[in-house]
Amino acid sequence: MQGNLTEIDIGSILTLIELGQRTGQLWVESHYSSQSNKLNTDESFQNFPIWENRSQSWFVFFLNGKIVYGQVGNNTLSRIDDYLRHYRIEKGLDKMQLDFPESKNSPEYAYLWELLEQNIINPKIARNIIQGLVHETLFDLLNLHQGSFIFDLGTALAPQLTTLEISPLNTKITKQVQEWKQLYPHIESPEQLPILADIARVNSSLPPATVSKLQKWADGKTSIRQLARHLDRDILTVAKAIYPYVQQGWLQLVYSTHTNDGETKNWAQVDKRQGRIVCIEDAIAICETIETILKSQGYEAVSITNPLEAFSLIFQFQPDLILCDITMPELDGYEICAMLRHSTAFRFVPIIMLTGKDGFIDRVRARMVGATDYLTKPFTATELLMLVEQYINTRSFRHTTNNTEDLLI
Template identity: 30%
Template sequence: MEKIVATGLINEFQNCTQIQYSGQLHTQSAKGVKWTFYYRLGRIVWATGGNHPFRRWRRLIAQYCPSLETEKIQLSSQDISRDYWDYCLLENLYEKQQIKREQVNLIVENTLAELLFDLAQQANFSSISCERSQKVILETPMSFTSADTSLKQMRDSWKNWSEAGLANFSPNFAPILIRPELLQNQVSPSVYKNFITLINGKHTLRELALKMKQNVLPVTRSLLPYILKGTIELVEISDLPLPIIKVHNQSNNSKAKISSIPLVACIDDSSQVCQIMEQILVPKGLRFVQIQDALQALPILIEHKPDIIFLDLIMPVVNGYEICAQLRRISLFANTPIIILTGSDGLLDRVRAKVVGSTGFMSKLIAADKIIDVIKKYISVPVKI
């Protein structure tokens, strides 16, 4: 694989056009994010990969095929086993006359535009690996897109994004309001209400722009002053896969039963601590989620909404005090029990933990009975515990 930077990347796409290439162009960033561009006779006919393939597919369907209800589309694991599952799904919807050719073209064009933009952003901060695969998958594409036109759009959109001071912010990030008290003093009550409703860490900037019926650039630019002041923070969030049909379907009663089982989260960079916690809790009938990367804690917690959180005090990059204070500024976690775990049981640590909003404080010498006692103290648990 050949290592190339932004200029080399452009050249690679242009070479594929000039030689009327048919096949796949695989690209990968230094961080491991992968994109695949499908060519037919020098024209790009589809692209897959990136950070949020399922969110992207949902959003573009909602934008260009509003009559389709994506939540009612059920897939088997076989349906999404292909790298180009999203294209196959479009093809299927078109064959069933549920969407029109014009809608397919719009979705293809916008998929390419988004993935090329994300690739350009990555290429400006790290090296990109490229590799061609002669295997032709899409023999009869539904849509042909001029690679030269797509590359010009990529350059223009990246230039506009950078000049707006947004180069370091990905449109795949989600804005979350972390200091509502500051915002309340800065804007009108109606604007504040909209912020509280929309800026909740659940929607990416692209999804937010769709909700507001605007382009992502002006929406992000309008949020920039609040981001720079620390009122709003941009966080990475996970993808949202489409529902998969399972062989053994659960009844509504069993689904409700599972969702009612308390979920315990443990944020600790030590895999040993997380493993011990899991060995204590899962046999007791509790659900458990471990988070070893403190930087990923917020989006994962927002996604899973645990009933109680055990939080390590000393971690690299971000410590437990900072995470606890951040969580308390989010309405979703205003009343969630947060138990600080620490190896040093000093008075100063206890006072500081209390100041940032922790519910409890316990030693990292984890004992099963103490963990269970703490959980029973703060949340309702199954009778068998």
């Protein structure tokens, strides 16, 4: 089963999976709409949720028509770490050995199970985290208006700690989505960062305990979504709690592209961490172009044009990120990615697959073998650098310049 969200909505897809008692996984990709940037503010709020206006993907795993797990497509572990903070667990696990081959499609899920097996968390906490992550995944999906989906029948994500009934979740979260829209335009996105804008009025109007909590969380570094995880609350509850303060101007909501004084950052203003990037691509011209762009931004870039040599050379280079073309002779990108994911050393190294223009199925297959993300050719220097910064730099931000010089690849 596959199609576009303009033809069938997420709620209906979930209902069909439940009624058919299907086992497998649903992959959903949002579609960036450049036209949404041309709409007036009110239209944008009504039709294009702000976090929908970039390419993003999600996975939802099912067993006999029930939900086992849900995650964002980039396989980040930070979502679970945010919940660990709520339970006062200071540190998780770093690049541990995972013993769940069935979980290769979801390193995040395997990470959760490893925390459980290492007795860092107990089953009750693990179930609570799963429920929270499924809830926020469905919240994002039920907010989507544009995108594509593929549901693949297959074996269930294993082992299962819990399964969640679809109908109650579907009904509950659909209602929350409707209530969320009533918070516009004061609150736009779960990715917004609350920051105290009028500390004097806050001090004179609110009890000291409330002021203390606002000062702790409204630091311009913690998003509404992260705050919900830290507090183990749903996104709507947190948004409603801060809504009166935002409405009165005591709190300001900004995006990660802004500093505390409201200045918008561009690429030149962002502090970069040196990182080593390996590009596996049999086209020499493409490798040279990618190297030039990355080196100009202070990265160490290494190219491997012979895919048969890639696996051994990567162990020598020990990269922080890997770019890998899908279509190559003798050994394709899927095989290379699968081999790397079976190695403990590269279990969590970001792997970005380079796909063709019509690579929708390619992207799904790339996720299956453990790819972190993908970049569709031809791409711009801006798109390449944005994706690299997302996975190498410890600070996340959104690119705001209009420099879109195309790479002819």
